[in-house]
Amino acid sequence: MAEFDLIERFRQRAGQRADVILGIGDDAALLRVPPDALLVVSADTLVAGVHFPDDTAAADIGWKALAVNLSDLAAMAAKPAWATLCLTLPQAHEDWVDAFLDGFLELAAQHDVALVGGDTTRGPLSISVTVHGFAPAGQALRRSGAKAGDDIWVTGTIGDAAGGLAQWQRQGLMSAKLRHRLDRPTPRNEAALAVRGLAHAAIDLSDGLAADLGHMLRQSGVGADLDLGRLPTSRSLADHFPGEAERWTLQLTGGDDYELCFTAAPADALAIEQAFAALDLTATVVGQISSALGLRLNTPEGEAFVLPQAGFEHFREPT
Amino acid sequence: MAEFDLIERFRQRAGQRADVILGIGDDAALLRVPPDALLVVSADTLVAGVHFPDDTAAADIGWKALAVNLSDLAAMAAKPAWATLCLTLPQAHEDWVDAFLDGFLELAAQHDVALVGGDTTRGPLSISVTVHGFAPAGQALRRSGAKAGDDIWVTGTIGDAAGGLAQWQRQGLMSAKLRHRLDRPTPRNEAALAVRGLAHAAIDLSDGLAADLGHMLRQSGVGADLDLGRLPTSRSLADHFPGEAERWTLQLTGGDDYELCFTAAPADALAIEQAFAALDLTATVVGQISSALGLRLNTPEGEAFVLPQAGFEHFREPT
Numbered sequence: 001m002a003e004f005d006l007i008e009r010f011r012q013r014a015g016q017r018a019d020v021i022l023g024i025g026d027d028a029a030l031l032r033v034p035p036d037a038l039l040v041v042s043a044d045t046l047v048a049g050v051h052f053p054d055d056t057a058a059a060d061i062g063w064k065a066l067a068v069n070l071s072d073l074a075a076m077a078a079k080p081a082w083a084t085l086c087l088t089l090p091q092a093h094e095d096w097v098d099a100f101l102d103g104f105l106e107l108a109a110q111h112d113v114a115l116v117g118g119d120t121t122r123g124p125l126s127i128s129v130t131v132h133g134f135a136p137a138g139q140a141l142r143r144s145g146a147k148a149g150d151d152i153w154v155t156g157t158i159g160d161a162a163g164g165l166a167q168w169q170r171q172g173l174m175s176a177k178l179r180h181r182l183d184r185p186t187p188r189n190e191a192a193l194a195v196r197g198l199a200h201a202a203i204d205l206s207d208g209l210a211a212d213l214g215h216m217l218r219q220s221g222v223g224a225d226l227d228l229g230r231l232p233t234s235r236s237l238a239d240h241f242p243g244e245a246e247r248w249t250l251q252l253t254g255g256d257d258y259e260l261c262f263t264a265a266p267a268d269a270l271a272i273e274q275a276f277a278a279l280d281l282t283a284t285v286v287g288q289i290s291s292a293l294g295l296r297l298n299t300p301e302g303e304a305f306v307l308p309q310a311g312f313e314h315f316r317e318p319t
Numbered sequence: 320m321a322e323f324d325l326i327e328r329f330r331q332r333a334g335q336r337a338d339v340i341l342g343i344g345d346d347a348a349l350l351r352v353p354p355d356a357l358l359v360v361s362a363d364t365l366v367a368g369v370h371f372p373d374d375t376a377a378a379d380i381g382w383k384a385l386a387v388n389l390s391d392l393a394a395m396a397a398k399p400a401w402a403t404l405c406l407t408l409p410q411a412h413e414d415w416v417d418a419f420l421d422g423f424l425e426l427a428a429q430h431d432v433a434l435v436g437g438d439t440t441r442g443p444l445s446i447s448v449t450v451h452g453f454a455p456a457g458q459a460l461r462r463s464g465a466k467a468g469d470d471i472w473v474t475g476t477i478g479d480a481a482g483g484l485a486q487w488q489r490q491g492l493m494s495a496k497l498r499h500r501l502d503r504p505t506p507r508n509e510a511a512l513a514v515r516g517l518a519h520a521a522i523d524l525s526d527g528l529a530a531d532l533g534h535m536l537r538q539s540g541v542g543a544d545l546d547l548g549r550l551p552t553s554r555s556l557a558d559h560f561p562g563e564a565e566r567w568t569l570q571l572t573g574g575d576d577y578e579l580c581f582t583a584a585p586a587d588a589l590a591i592e593q594a595f596a597a598l599d600l601t602a603t604v605v606g607q608i609s610s611a612l613g614l615r616l617n618t619p620e621g622e623a624f625v626l627p628q629a630g631f632e633h634f635r636e637p638t
Contacts, residue, residue: 021357021456022459022461025462025538026394026395026461026462026463026538027361027391027392027394027395027462027521027522027523028359028360028361028391028392028394028395028397028450028452029359029360029361030357030358030359030395030454030459031357031358031359031360032357032358032456033352033358035354038340038349038350038351039349039350039351039352039358039451040347040348040349040350041347041348041350041401041403041435041436041451042346042347042348042403042436043403043404043405043436043437043438043447043449044405044438045405045407045438045440045447047407047440047441047442047443048442049442050440050441050442051440072346072347073346073347075345075346075347076345076346076347076349078347082360084360084361084362084449085362086362086363086364086405086447086449088364088366088445116360117360117361117362118362119362119363119364119447121364121366121369121370122366122369123366123367123368123369123443123445124442124443124445126407126442126443126445128362128364128405128438128447130362130403130405130449132358132360133347135349137340137351140341140349142341142345143344143345143346144345202346203346204346219344219345
């Protein structure tokens with residue numbers, strides 16, 4: 001495939017929105033932002049062998065490339081709108097590109113996101129996506145808003161993706177459910193919009209709860225106490241990683257969950273639970289924000305310790 | 320350097336604008352678009368060994384990564400505002416990153432562009448930038464507006480970057496001026512804004528005049544006659560490539576000029592010349608748009624021929 005054919009392929013499948021005045025095919029896209037909204041912009045790259053195992057299916061790579069970006073919009077409680085896609089490929093195999101777009105556009109359609117531009121170029125496989133969304137002025141969630149006394153909430157279950165990656169690295173028995181959570185993370189955009197008026201601060205869990213919560217604590221000038229016994233755990237993770245220490249390590253320091261972590265006043269807990277019930281999604285209080293700096297981890301047996309605040313570090317060795 | 324240190328480095332040097340409500344450091348940036356403007360968005364990737372020679376200085380790579388993107392905004396006659404930067408690096412050497420930012424931010428400052436977000440990750444060197452600008456609704460230039468009878472204009476001189484690349488590939492005598500044009504292209508944003516009310520269509524010259532003009536012709540449903548003897552040629556290019564055939568080939572099919580090509584009514588030629596005189600930049604009429612489809616190349620000796628419409632093709636072999 002020549003580059004022109006690739007662009008034409010993207011153009012035909014890009015999706016439509018009324019606010020896309022001019023999409024793929026010119027030097028730039030022309031887009032209309034609602035007059036009462038702020039534009040919310042985030043960008044993330046996936047590199048083969050670093051952000052996904054080399055044997056990941058093309059459709060899953062496409063899905064994940066958009067998912068990790070939508071997750072950043074979720075963390076700001078912004079409504080997604082548009083994406084640009086910079087795709088670097090060793091070869092432009094038609095089947096691979098189509099499968100990649102299948103995954104990317106399946107998720108895009110779920111969130112009413114139009115692909116409005118980008119670039120295809122030759123080189124080692126990597127994907128950089130920039131996403132754009134809207135939030136009413138003053139309503140976007142930030143990392144810096146956590147207050148002492150807040151509950152710390154986490155959506156869904158955590159540690160699954162890290163469990164899937166650990167199994168892949170060991171090349172032993174693998175759980176299809178855990179691997180699916182690694183390959184097809186679900187960005188929590190609807191959940192974020194549902195708690196926009198209730199949450200004080202939010203971050204998405206890309207690098208592990210300890211590291212990501214650590215960012216929030218530092219930017220908010222507060223500390224936290226986590227109850228390890230309350231970390232939301234899938235049946236698959238519990239079955240495949242029965243030892244608490246290993247499981248907690250996966251849940252605290254493993255990346256790629258893309259669940260939402262947010263804080264809110266305890267008085268709003270019921271409203272939050274009702275909002276999540278309406279979305280058919282679980283959310284769990286895993287601890288409390290404290291004015292005492294630091295991140296304290298408490299076991300069900302009453303032990304307390306501190307994990308080094310290290311999560312996924314992008315300059316580690318590739319997997 | 321750890322990723323956190325990198326992000327902090329970017330944050331401190333990102334530049335400021337009043338419309339950046341929240342910049343680097345959260346999950347996404349919060350930005351305010353002027354109420355009467357459309358948002359103009361473009362994204363381009365540079366890959367080492369494909370889009371720049373492997374020996375290119377870090378500062379030049381930084382400059383070029385932003386320049387090629389600003390050039391796309393110029394082609395739409397949009398005023399630049401913000402950029403996101405996805406930087407993939409084999410190692411995070413402090414000196415390299417600082418030099419890269421020196422080049423990137425030197426050009427950003429010239430165009431009042433703030434760096435508002437992005438990602439740093441480990442992998443083979445590549446840089447994906449997404450730029451954002453504004454254009455009043457209805458005033459953005461498109462590729463599709465060329466009209467039969469229009470003059471075809473080109474800013475500056477063309478072929479210099481291709482000449483520099485050709486010399487580098489041959490590893491013989493090299494012109495520092497040509498190499499500089501390859502490494503530090505000048506996006507023509509001011510020129511584009513100056514002719515916004517006069518030009519009918521525009522495109523930036525990234526892949527060579529023949530290919531890029533070809534896009535404009537196809538999207539406008541017209542053809543063109545080019546006068547090869549009028550192609551604007553630098554003294555350096557003429558000195559180092561004295562043979563017409565080789566020089567014309569560089570000018571027509573060589574990439575990386577990032578000059579602006581636009582069309583306008585002949586009646587506006589004087590106004591356009593005056594606008595460029597005020598910018599201390601040359602612009603040259605190199606041909607005319609025609610209702611007869613196809614791209615006809617006319618030599619000063621009265622020969623006419625047609626070059627294959629092939630410019631820079633991203634799935635060629637890396638240089």
